[in-house]
Amino acid sequence: MTKVCQYFFAPQSPWSYLGHERFIAIARQHGVQIEVRPFDLNKVFGVSGGLPLAKRAPQRQAYRLTELARWSAFLNAPMNVQPKFFPVSPELAAKLILATRLALGVDVALELSHAIMRGLWAEEKNIGDEETLVQIANGCGLDGRMLSKSAETASVQAEYDRNTEDATAASIFGSPWYVYEGESYWGQDRLDFLERAMAK
Secondary structure: OOEEEEEEEOOOOHHHHHHHHHHHHHHHHOOEEEEEEEOOHHHHHHHHOOOOHHHOOHHHHHHHHHHHHHHHHHHOOOOOOOOOOOOOOOHHHHHHHHHHHHHHOHHHHHHHHHHHHHHHHHOOOOOOOHHHHHHHHHHOOOOHHHHHHHOOOHHHHHHHHHHHHHHHHOOOOOOOEEEEOOEEEEOHHHHHHHHHHHHO
C-alpha cells in the first residue's frame, strides 16, 4: 500500500524553509509520497487564534529571532532572520507552486518551493512580486512565465482555497504541518517523530 504524507506549508514561513529539505529526504528514504499542499496561513490564524508576527508580544518576537538563528546555525542553513521583504504576501508564490505541481509533478514543485523559500530567507528576494517569482522559476530550469500565467487560473485558485479549508477542518494552525496516517506533526522540530512513524 502506498504511504502518503500531506505537507501543509506556507511559503513565507521560515520554519518551512528550515525543514523543507530534511522532510523530503526523510519521506524519500522511507518510500513515502508527498502531497504538496500550500495553504493560506493568515486565514488559518484567523480561525485558530494565531497572531501574525507584528501582533505578537515583543518577548515572543525576540525569542523567535533567537530560535531562528539557533536552528539556522544547527542545520547549517543560510538565513537572514530579518529579511528585507518580510512580512510578504504568500499568495502568488503558493499558487505558482500549485501550478507547477499540476503541470510538472510533485518533485519539481518541491524543488521550486525550496528555491522560493530560500529566495526569501537567504537571498533577499521579494516572493510577493510576480517578476521575482518568474525569475526564481527560470532559475530552476522552468518556464516561469508560462507557470505564472497558469497560476492565475481558477483551478489553481480553487485548489489553494481547498487546501486552506482542509487545513482548517484538520485543526491545523501552523506551518509546516505534516499529516501522516491520520496523525499530525507541527513544525520542523517534530521531524524526528515523523521519521519514527514513517520507519514503522
